Amino acid sequence: MVHQLDSRLSMAHFYVAFAAIFVGGLFGLLQALVRSEMITLPPSMNYYQILTAHGILMAIVFTTFFIFGFMYASVARTTGSLSNMARKSGWIGFIIMTVGVILTVVMILANEATVLYTFYAPLQANPLFYIALALIIIGTYFASFAIIKQYADWRKANPGQRSPLIAFMAVATLVLWLIATIGVVIAVVFQFIPWSLGWVDEINVVLSRTLFWYFGHPLVYFWLLPAYMAWYVIVPKVIKGKIFSDSLARLAFLLFILFSIPVGFHHQLLESGISHGWKFLQVVLTFAVIVPSLMTAFALFATFEISGRARGGRGLFGWFKKLPWRDVRFFAPFAGMVIFIPAGAGGIINASNQMNQVIHNTIWVTGHFHLTVGATVAITFFGISYWLIPHLKGRVMTERVNDLGIYQTVIWVFGMLIMSGAMHFSGLLGNPRRTQVTSYNGHEVASQWGAYEVGMAVGGSFLFISLILYIILMINLSFFAPKGNEEFPIAEASENAQETPKILENWKVWIGIAFALILFAYTIPIMDMIQHSPPGSKGFKFW
């Protein structure tokens, strides 16, 4: 059981997450309808403004708040009730983050920050927008402290013991987050805030973009790793199986830390100001992340097969039928995993040095991250919330909610496949991303994109229907479902697994290697950007 005081902390995060996904999702639908020229927005609102809000609410607010809600609950479940200090730090973090979110949204709605969620210089937003973003990140530092402190206390109280896997994974995710945010914090504090306040006249654009992407790529792993926590630790218990290998799971998370940070240049492959050799080095490091991904795929499907066979599945694929398909706690994360296969393949294409040339900044990329974050991560989070919300609120998920949850997942998957499929195909034809309308005065090249735009709108509509159902179910599970005890499933490691090597929990070693890799991949190019810095840019407000 999660202690009531800790439940309250988790739930506060979930409420913000649900509000964010609802408003963000509505904006998403509006965009799809505007782009396909089915509706026009009222003059008080512009497309790029709601695009900015959609990006921030979905990719930053929903994910971050959901992740911390899930982490607090997981750590409290496995290491015991949070210490007073940890809980207090958690609440301080929550308040700072929420203030940051509200301020961000206000600035966007006031049309003071229509710079999209990547806020590329030299488009210049109101300084309060950058300060608000900084607040969100500072809030997460208090939250991270709370979880890491809880984990450290547990280890001190249980010397020599292997820490609970899910707590270890939460800490690994936060280590990644803390190292990655260094880049964006430097950019926001030392570049964007002084520049937007007028203290300095000019900004080094390439440097700001490099610092952004130093953070921007690991950010996607910050979203993904909590989904992996559920796949590795929660799902095996739901299917009455065991964790395939505790030590490999830990190693996979450590490798994700090492290989997701020193790779930001693969987002800047088509950019001037960074030499080709350094780009290629980071492409190679990017691809190294495939190794822990393959480890994960193997471990998960091994768990499924072992569990399916234990239930009497025979033959090469008989075990597959024995899995609990009618249980949303399994079905939703499983759908997420399956979608991650094409999503990951698309990611490999995006990062492939000269292949990037074909799809860079086309709507293919938008399709890609709607498969990864919008489908894989989001669906897994849905799957978590179906049991975690009632668990935290002392209620139960009824069979009816379970069934509706399966429908909700199916509609989401269906909508995402249509929308994202259309984005991928039309992206290959050159259809650009982040563009309000793509008719280009009826140019013949652009005319072939029209049907795909309609496809995106249809897919987006299904997604919104699924989202409404989800929000209704979450309100039900929070306030109206019958009282009772919903299980918080935590699997155990297989008894065949061998003792986990001590080195896997030696953080100094892994953080040290991470920094060495980062210095190797970034030091010279960044020195170069500063020494041979291009002339700076003054700010522009083109909206």
Added chain:
Amino acid sequence: MHIHKFEKIWLILGTVTLVAFLSTIGIQAFTSPDHAPPSDLTTIEPEEVETTAPFDEPGLKKVGENEYELVMILQSFGFTPGEVEIPQGAKVKFIVTSIDVVHGFEVAGTNINMMVTPGHINSMTYTFDEKGSFLILCNEYCGIGHHYMSAELEVK
């Protein structure tokens, strides 16, 4: 650390494939100059673009037998020049920069695609083997008129 036999095989296969693919990409990128992503290191003062060569005379310049340089300035929300005509089979070196914010330079349906950041010049080369009307567009958000930012390239 103990690793299951099948998992070992799976990881070895995966890693070998990975090395093979990366080698292919690497060899291509470093041996044939047209296959490297655009990575021009030349800097320029964004506020003085129009008085700095070659941008003081934007447009198409013939530099050899069916070889051209196309110098273009990008600014919200247009390209200078906005219309270009080249003969079939022309090898064109695009030389571009921005005088304000970040733009994208994409010729839809081709591999011509590069980021154009203020303070830097970017460049790449492409050969147009087929006739037709090509659409040049900006694929990085540059303000409220971003979706109007385009130019036409006619291959005759």
